[in-house]
Amino acid sequence: MQVIPVLDLLDGHAVRAVRGERSRYRPIQSSLCATSDPVAIARALVATTGARTLYVADLGAILGHGAHDAVLAALCDALGEGVDIWLDAGFTACAPLLALAERIARLARGASRATIVPVFGTETLLDTGAIAQASACGFEPILSLDYRGGRALGVAHVGHTGHAGSAWWPSRVIVMTLDQVGAHGGPDLATLADVRALAGQRHVVGAGGIRDHADLVLAADSGASAWLVASALHDGTISFRRDVGRGASVE
16 A cells, blocks of 8 residues: 655645644644745655655635645646646636646746646535546546545535445545544544445545554555555654655555
8 A cells, every 4th residue: 555645735835734624724843844835845755755646735725715826836846757746626627627737837847847636526526527527638537535524525425325426436536534634533444445345446545544554554454555644744653665666655
């Protein structure tokens, strides 16, 4: 199982998540880096884990507080070719993704840039056809199934079982239990198991709750292909083995 570091953006800073309660997010204080500058934090996360993937949540865009186009362009330049940025910027449909990608391309300075991989979160997604449209435009989209308080979020989730059918899901799906993000409560393995039962051969990625190496082992044993991790990296409470070409991994 791969460990994918997470960078949350808000008001121009990298911030620390607290149970998904975004009003409580404050500029990060990290053992990895003596600043909350997003580029410096991103470099530290990638250097520490050896990861070739960085998950970025533009909370400013998600909350409507102001997007981070210039920061995202700087991240693409700084991380360079060979790194994928999984980006959740509150996309409601495919058109906002295409517009953002164009703005980033205009702002980025280098010819060798990290690749933007769009994450469509059900918390904000209004058009489930966006997945197929993004694929047709050359992206490799990811779906984030978002939950809070035991409830599935968004119009893409319906009914007691929480899902409007999985036929439209892409090849990679994130199980985003927002209550577990920055909560130090352990990974939500039950919801991950529910999604895996519907996902078929798709790659299922967990998010949040990792406190230490024991939690990473539990997450790996759950069948997740990767897990999004932030607080434990900044706090220095986990260690992992690096596989050449794969970055941080746990078996």
